[in-house]
Amino acid sequence: MITQKLNDQITRIGPDTSAGAVHRHYWQPAALTDEIAGQDAPMLPVNLLGERLVMLRDDTGALVLKTREASADEAPTHHPAREDIRLVEGGATYPVVEKNGICFAYMGPGEPPAFPNFDCFRAPDSHVFAFKGLWECNWLQALEIGIDPGHASFLHRFLQDEDPEDSYGKQFRDKAANTDMPMTQVLREYPRPDIEVDETAFGLKITALRHMENDLTHVRVTNQIFPSAICIPMSREMIITQWHVPVDDENCYWYTMFTSFDKPVNKELMREQRLKEHSLPDYAPLKNRSNHYHYNPEEQKSLTYTGMGMDINVHDQWAVESMGAIQDRTREHLGRGDAAIVRYRLMLRKAIKAVETGKLERLPMQDRQETPQIVGPLSNDAIADSDDWLAASVSADMERRRAAPWDATV
Amino acid sequence: MSQSPQPETETVSWVKIASADALKAPRPVAPVTAFGLKLVLFRDEEGELGLIGRYCPHRGADLCYGRHENNGIRCPFHGWHFDRTGQCTEQPAEPEDSTMYKAIKLPSFSVVEHEGDILAWAGDGTPPPLAG
Numbered sequence: 001m002i003t004q005k006l007n008d009q010i011t012r013i014g015p016d017t018s019a020g021a022v023h024r025h026y027w028q029p030a031a032l033t034d035e036i037a038g039q040d041a042p043m044l045p046v047n048l049l050g051e052r053l054v055m056l057r058d059d060t061g062a063l064v065l066k067t068r069e070a071s072a073d074e075a076p077t078h079h080p081a082r083e084d085i086r087l088v089e090g091g092a093t094y095p096v097v098e099k100n101g102i103c104f105a106y107m108g109p110g111e112p113p114a115f116p117n118f119d120c121f122r123a124p125d126s127h128v129f130a131f132k133g134l135w136e137c138n139w140l141q142a143l144e145i146g147i148d149p150g151h152a153s154f155l156h157r158f159l160q161d162e163d164p165e166d167s168y169g170k171q172f173r174d175k176a177a178n179t180d181m182p183m184t185q186v187l188r189e190y191p192r193p194d195i196e197v198d199e200t201a202f203g204l205k206i207t208a209l210r211h212m213e214n215d216l217t218h219v220r221v222t223n224q225i226f227p228s229a230i231c232i233p234m235s236r237e238m239i240i241t242q243w244h245v246p247v248d249d250e251n252c253y254w255y256t257m258f259t260s261f262d263k264p265v266n267k268e269l270m271r272e273q274r275l276k277e278h279s280l281p282d283y284a285p286l287k288n289r290s291n292h293y294h295y296n297p298e299e300q301k302s303l304t305y306t307g308m309g310m311d312i313n314v315h316d317q318w319a320v321e322s323m324g325a326i327q328d329r330t331r332e333h334l335g336r337g338d339a340a341i342v343r344y345r346l347m348l349r350k351a352i353k354a355v356e357t358g359k360l361e362r363l364p365m366q367d368r369q370e371t372p373q374i375v376g377p378l379s380n381d382a383i384a385d386s387d388d389w390l391a392a393s394v395s396a397d398m399e400r401r402r403a404a405p406w407d408a409t410v
Numbered sequence: 411m412s413q414s415p416q417p418e419t420e421t422v423s424w425v426k427i428a429s430a431d432a433l434k435a436p437r438p439v440a441p442v443t444a445f446g447l448k449l450v451l452f453r454d455e456e457g458e459l460g461l462i463g464r465y466c467p468h469r470g471a472d473l474c475y476g477r478h479e480n481n482g483i484r485c486p487f488h489g490w491h492f493d494r495t496g497q498c499t500e501q502p503a504e505p506e507d508s509t510m511y512k513a514i515k516l517p518s519f520s521v522v523e524h525e526g527d528i529l530a531w532a533g534d535g536t537p538p539p540l541a542g
Contacts (some may be wrong), residue, residue, distance in 0.1 A: 141469075144469075150488060150503040151487055151488055151503070153489075153503060154486065154487060154488050154489040154502070154503060155486055155487050155488075191489070191502050191503055192502070192503055192504065192505055192506060193503075194505070293475075295475060297435070297436065297437040297478075298436075300437075300477060300486075305477065305486050306475065306486045307475070315486075318475065318486075319471050319486075319487050322470075322471050322472035322475065323465070323469065323470035323471060323472075324465075324470065327469065327470050328465075328470060331465070331467060331470065332467070332468065332469055332470060333467050333468055333510075333514055334468075334469075335468070335501060335503075335504045335508065335510055336504055336505055336508065337488065337503045337504055338469075
């Protein structure tokens with residue numbers, strides 16, 4: 001449990017807030033390249049960090065965000081028509097950089113930081129697919145589900161396993177590491193992972209150890225990338241790098257870059273799988289609170305743990321939205337399974353203090369020389385003899401990187 | 411649970427919180443707002459009624475979508491299980507040796523079915539007799 005004052009401090013992100021100031025020292029996903037595809041002169045409404053903006057090209061042809069006029073009562077993801085957009089004279093102008101399908105904006109003071117050399121940025125465009133979706137809740141609870149390795153054994157539990165051959169483009173449907181066991185079976189049968197958390201140059205490395213029979217251990221390494229992203233394995237071929245970007249205090253977008261270490265990504269298939277579940281232009285999920293996420297008690301008995309279908313994104317969305325717009329952390333009871341959440345909040349509080357006291361060098365990834373040297377992160381599943389899990393995890397990652405058609409060396 | 415939500419007012423008599431029809435579905439679980447609190451009403455496998463806090467005391471997920479099993483309600487997020495008294499009975503994602511669940515209890519209220527209505531009482535001690 002934390003105090004209301006602390007909960008406010010770590011969740012609220014408007015222009016004059018402590019956590020908002022931390023976010024503003026990092027590049028933030030502002031739009032998908034898909035949203036401006038084929039437009040010479042885009043005018044794309046963007047609602048980000050409590051600000052009402054529009055993305056367009058300046059006189060030099062560079063993408064920028066500019067403040068637009070907005071009424072106080074417009075919806076959080078309001079998307080005015082082109083002819084209704086008015087720029088605020090003398091309003092802010094923020095730089096935008098496009099990377100493999102996502103337009104990143106820098107809304108902070110001074111020079112923007114450098115981009116780290118993560119796999120999602122290094123891989124060629126052919127090997128990265130980007131998408132986004134709206135969750136109607138505060139960004140922090142959206143992030144916290146992503147640094148909670150235990151929930152997958154419950155929230156995403158399938159009472160029957162699908163054929164991993166039908167798994168393309170979906171989370172947890174592949175076989176686990178070098179076994180014939182579907183990942184869903186590993187998660188179901190070993191629900192009490194030991195969790196280790198290590199601080200890194202980019203955030204946190206989170207290792208979930210599931211001790212199996214015959215002295216084997218399943219090792220799943222996921223990462224928190226400061227301040228609002230995670231990097232996790234999706235299948236043996238692909239990893240997910242996902243930001244939880246505040247729209248305002250009570251809404252956020254997930255932006256995901258799916259990065260393949262092997263074949264080019266089948267973007268048409270992955271786009272079609274996801275467009276089918278969302279409505280445009282605001283990328284709002286079709287299953288949502290207003291229709292009870294298509295909750296079906298019969299299905300909950302026999303097929304899925306939630307009764308909300310096979311799409312794990314919907315399970316996550318339900319979990320984080322059901323807590324309320326901003327989770328009331330004065331009533332929470334964290335356990336040992338929440339180790340990474342506890343560590344992350346400490347990191348965020350340290351960052352808030354660093355910004356408030358002007359000690360920006362204490363923030364992760366602000367050094368313009370060192371940040372481009374940051375590679376990886378290691379993000380994978382492996383199964384190994386229990387006394388050898390660390391080496392097995394690294395060697396499984398190295399093997400995949402060596403075989404990659406693009407330079408994935410670390 | 412030092413900071414459990416408390417009812418806004420102590421009532422001296424039973425109050426109707428739902429019609430008995432609310433639990434007629436194959437999955438007898440329903441959201442209820444009573445005594446100024448958001449609660450979940452359910453019938454367990456022993457046929458007894460439970461009226462307990464609606465939000466999981468772990469991270470706040472909504473127990474109205476909980477799994478109706480093992481004589482109680484189980485949160486779909488991490489499997490925390492609650493009986494009709496609001497007591498947490500299992501935390502299946504925590505290490506085997508953890509006893510944290512013993513200290514976790516949701517607020518709960520006396521609840522009975524009476525002449526087609528479901529009535530609850532928010533006081534301490536022995537409930538008053540049912541009217542009529």
